[in-house]
Amino acid sequence: MLRAVRLTRLALLGFVLLFALPLGAHALVQWQQVDWTHNWRNADWSSTGTLPLAAEHRPAMVRIYAARVGRWRSIFAVHSWIVFKEAGADAYERYDKVGWGRPIRHNGYPADGRWYGNAPEVVFEATGEEAERLIPKLQAAIASYPYAEAGDYDVWPGPNSNSFVAYVLSRVPEMAVALPPTAIGKDYPVNGEWIGLAPSRTGVRITLDGYAGLTLAWVEGVEINILGAIAGLDLRHPGIKLPGFGRIGL
Template sequence: MRRFLRLNAYVFVLLFALPLGAHALVQWHGVDWTKNWRTADWSSTGTLPPAAQSPPALVRIYAARVGHWRSIFAVHSWIVFKERGADAYERYDVVGWSGAPIRHNMRAPDARWYGNEPDVVFTASGEEAERLIPRLRAAIASYPYAGYGDYRIWPGPNSNTFVAHVVEQVPEMAVALPSTAIGKDFPVDGDWVGLAPSRTGLRLTLDGYAGLTLAWVEGIELNMFGAVVGIDLRRPGIKLPGFGRIGI
């Protein structure tokens, strides 16, 4: 028993503690943690063309590092789409600030988050996007944690829980959220065993605090207190706590 516990401790340090410590050092030297909500840069990155000048429909999922020391661990994700011929994009986030969690057009669609540049997690355009948008609207409307006080930063339901729920309702998107999207494994339906959001495998979760995902799209992911270590099977790579996916 003692040897078993010692082995588990070594595995935890090697797979979780060391990567998080290394990423903390990277963030410490490369990120300004002194910026607060008011002084951070929330401006558009200019990576999306003006909606009125781009007639085709568009769908995107973005993710960007969160603020302060939490950037060591996590990203914030959100959904953007535009109907064909529309003159404006629509953005949906979930936040824990005062008011209802779901926010519509809270920021520019491609804005920085706490000054951090967002990455594109998923994109679709044209006819593909047109098919997805009605289903995205329905999935957003069906999110069960949309009431006052429903938001919980850890282990969820939070912003990443919301986007994971939408992805699960529209599995043909075949997208995996970043492994650093803490909260994505919170079971919205309350079930500890079920299909992965992509519907290409299985997910076991202990109410978001720990779990295991085995799926073609998500790959192999071991979740411990929100930190994820894993292997990307579809696009060969590894997933490390703090760093996220590293392609091979």
């Protein structure tokens, strides 16, 4: 009995230190730094100008982006999307999953656009021959996504925008990239399997339908998922992962 009580106390302490405190601290940071009055209509969705003009950049290119979502939800989560351009193409192709209309949105926003006014970060980038090899596989993965019809969207725990991108990445494991730990929904089991390989295929993932889980993999690192919030360690590029803040490199 005493041992059970100690274990319970340790579990509660771990929850407070790894989940509650980081989320509370990040809420204070966001409250001080972010204007939560922006709604869908008055937010800035314009290009950040960080991508070269497609017509002037002839090599193929692939990018994965992630940007903070809007208003109070920015405490917890980012929205991710896929961008690519075939060699010689005069325009970029952007794919997002959204919660209205037909969920898979093609070129609905500028390729490097802000999301709710928040500038995106580049999660992955490839150019030239590497991008040329990846693009057909990305196109096939996007076309095979099983939640592509109206109504196939749930903000939490998924399938949402991050579930879509995580699924595509799992179909192209040679990209060897993990979405940010703040990409809530990335651990939703699109294939229905609660136990299986991590999206990168470099380890294993156990998930309780996206509500909780554990990932142990070289690319993803060690990730503990509780209600979509993730804490853990980045092994490949040493760092820690905290809810709200995301990855903090050492």
